Amino acid sequence: MTKIAIVTGASRGLGRNTALSIARSGNDVIITYQSRADEARAVVAEIEAMGRKAVAIQLDIGSIGAFAPFADQLRSALRETWQRERVDHLVNNAGHGDFALIEQTTEAQFDRLVDVHFKGVFFLTQALLPLIADGGRIVNLSSGLTRMTYPGYAAYAAVKTAVESLSRYMAKELGGRGIAVNTVAPGAIETDFGGGAVRDNAEINQHLAAMTALGRVGLPDDIGPMIASLLSENNRWVNAQRIEVSGGQGI
Numbered sequence: 001m002t003k004i005a006i007v008t009g010a011s012r013g014l015g016r017n018t019a020l021s022i023a024r025s026g027n028d029v030i031i032t033y034q035s036r037a038d039e040a041r042a043v044v045a046e047i048e049a050m051g052r053k054a055v056a057i058q059l060d061i062g063s064i065g066a067f068a069p070f071a072d073q074l075r076s077a078l079r080e081t082w083q084r085e086r087v088d089h090l091v092n093n094a095g096h097g098d099f100a101l102i103e104q105t106t107e108a109q110f111d112r113l114v115d116v117h118f119k120g121v122f123f124l125t126q127a128l129l130p131l132i133a134d135g136g137r138i139v140n141l142s143s144g145l146t147r148m149t150y151p152g153y154a155a156y157a158a159v160k161t162a163v164e165s166l167s168r169y170m171a172k173e174l175g176g177r178g179i180a181v182n183t184v185a186p187g188a189i190e191t192d193f194g195g196g197a198v199r200d201n202a203e204i205n206q207h208l209a210a211m212t213a214l215g216r217v218g219l220p221d222d223i224g225p226m227i228a229s230l231l232s233e234n235n236r237w238v239n240a241q242r243i244e245v246s247g248g249q250g251i
Helices: 013-024 037-049 064-082 107-131 154-177 193-200 202-210 220-230
Strands: 004-007 028-033 054-058 087-092 132-141 180-186 242-245
Touching: 004 013, 004 064, 013 028, 013 037, 013 087, 013 220, 028 037, 028 064, 037 054, 054 064, 064 107, 087 107, 107 132, 107 154, 132 154, 132 220, 154 180, 180 220, 193 202, 220 242
Parallel strands: 004 028, 004 087, 028 054, 087 132, 132 180, 180 242
Antiparallel strands: none
16 A cells, blocks of 8 residues: 655755655655745645655644644545545654854744754644554654754754654654654755755855765755655664764764
8 A cells, every 4th residue: 555654844955855755665745834835836746747646734843733733634635635544654854944152042043943843843743643554654853963063053953852862752652553763864965954055155065075974965865765765664673763864974
């Protein structure tokens, strides 16, 4: 039977690449987007052009009150498009970059990072657990910055570290249902994340490439297929792991 995966924040960047990679592997995808409905529709169209099914649903990961209505929309989409009651996989990808030195970080910046990257992951997963099939997979996105340290990334890295710990607890608690949970931690990637600094600033790009064993920064195509592979039966015994995908950055 075809598997169905939810990928949050999939209208652009790594989420988009992940959704397309999952579709290329022969599975269907439900994507979420916060505000870029046109880009989300374009992703759906790309997936459908591959002969797969896809649906886009709006969701603000930082708004806990939106999760119950989202779950209701998800149930309707599953019934109408797939005549099914559950999805198989959840990829908690949605996020944003908000970087500042510790002495300059505001409470509002800190709270938004926690709400989106940690609290949102925790409570969205909680809300969707009844809709995830036994034997499914959950992948939470972290960052290479939980291992490497750069000034200005303290709050962001701290919430991603929390996600890594949460993933292990999810794996422990959901193991009885056969649900495997892993964390993927990308290194520096050329996307529009964080204002597109890695992609658009040649000096930053070259600096990060020089400290990466494979001699370049990452591309979305380095990440999406790897996440898709974690959802396959070929990796059914991989569980409770933090998998860094950075080309050997900062080693």
